[in-house]
Amino acid sequence: MRKIALDVGDRTIGVALSDELGITGQGLTTIERVGIRKDCGKVMDMIREYDCDTVVIGLPLNLNGSDSVQTEKVREFRTMLENKMRSTGMGKVKVVWQDERFTTVIAERVLIDADVSRKKRKDVIDKQAAVVIMQSYLDSQR
Numbered sequence: 548m549r550k551i552a553l554d555v556g557d558r559t560i561g562v563a564l565s566d567e568l569g570i571t572g573q574g575l576t577t578i579e580r581v582g583i584r585k586d587c588g589k590v591m592d593m594i595r596e597y598d599c600d601t602v603v604i605g606l607p608l609n610l611n612g613s614d615s616v617q618t619e620k621v622r623e624f625r626t627m628l629e630n631k632m633r634s635t636g637m638g639k640v641k642v643v644w645q646d647e648r649f650t651t652v653i654a655e656r657v658l659i660d661a662d663v664s665r666k667k668r669k670d671v672i673d674k675q676a677a678v679v680i681m682q683s684y685l686d687s688q689r
Contacts, residue, residue, distance in 0.1 A: 572681030605647030
């Protein structure tokens with residue numbers, strides 16, 4: 548079964564998907580945030596569409612491992628997502644954390660190395676960060 552990874556930000560959520568064998572992650576889309584309930588609903592639609600058994604959420608910690616301001620927002624998103632999934636019969640879908648320190652930096656470097664223009668990088672950076680989160684998770688499971 549596939550896994551879905553999320554890079555949850557204030558304005559957007561980057562989304563990546565694993566292949567069916569759980570070896571590689573690919574960028575799927577970027578969700579424009581409109582409200583936590585609707586955002587969770589969109590994620591749940593993707594979980595159903597791609598038949599995912601695991602949601603990997605990037606946990607934005609400070610470099611020293613302590614919580615950041617964004618950490619609490621992402622924890623709130625996870626709680627809402629888990630509650631909505633339980634209430635709609637999707638309670639068996641596992642939700643896990645993946646440390647996301649440096650993911651945006653790594654994603655930016657990948658895009659620069661691929662010679663993606665600055666304007667285009669801005670449009671795809673969150674999706675690419677979700678790919679890094681997914682790949683880190685998949686690699687840790689081997």
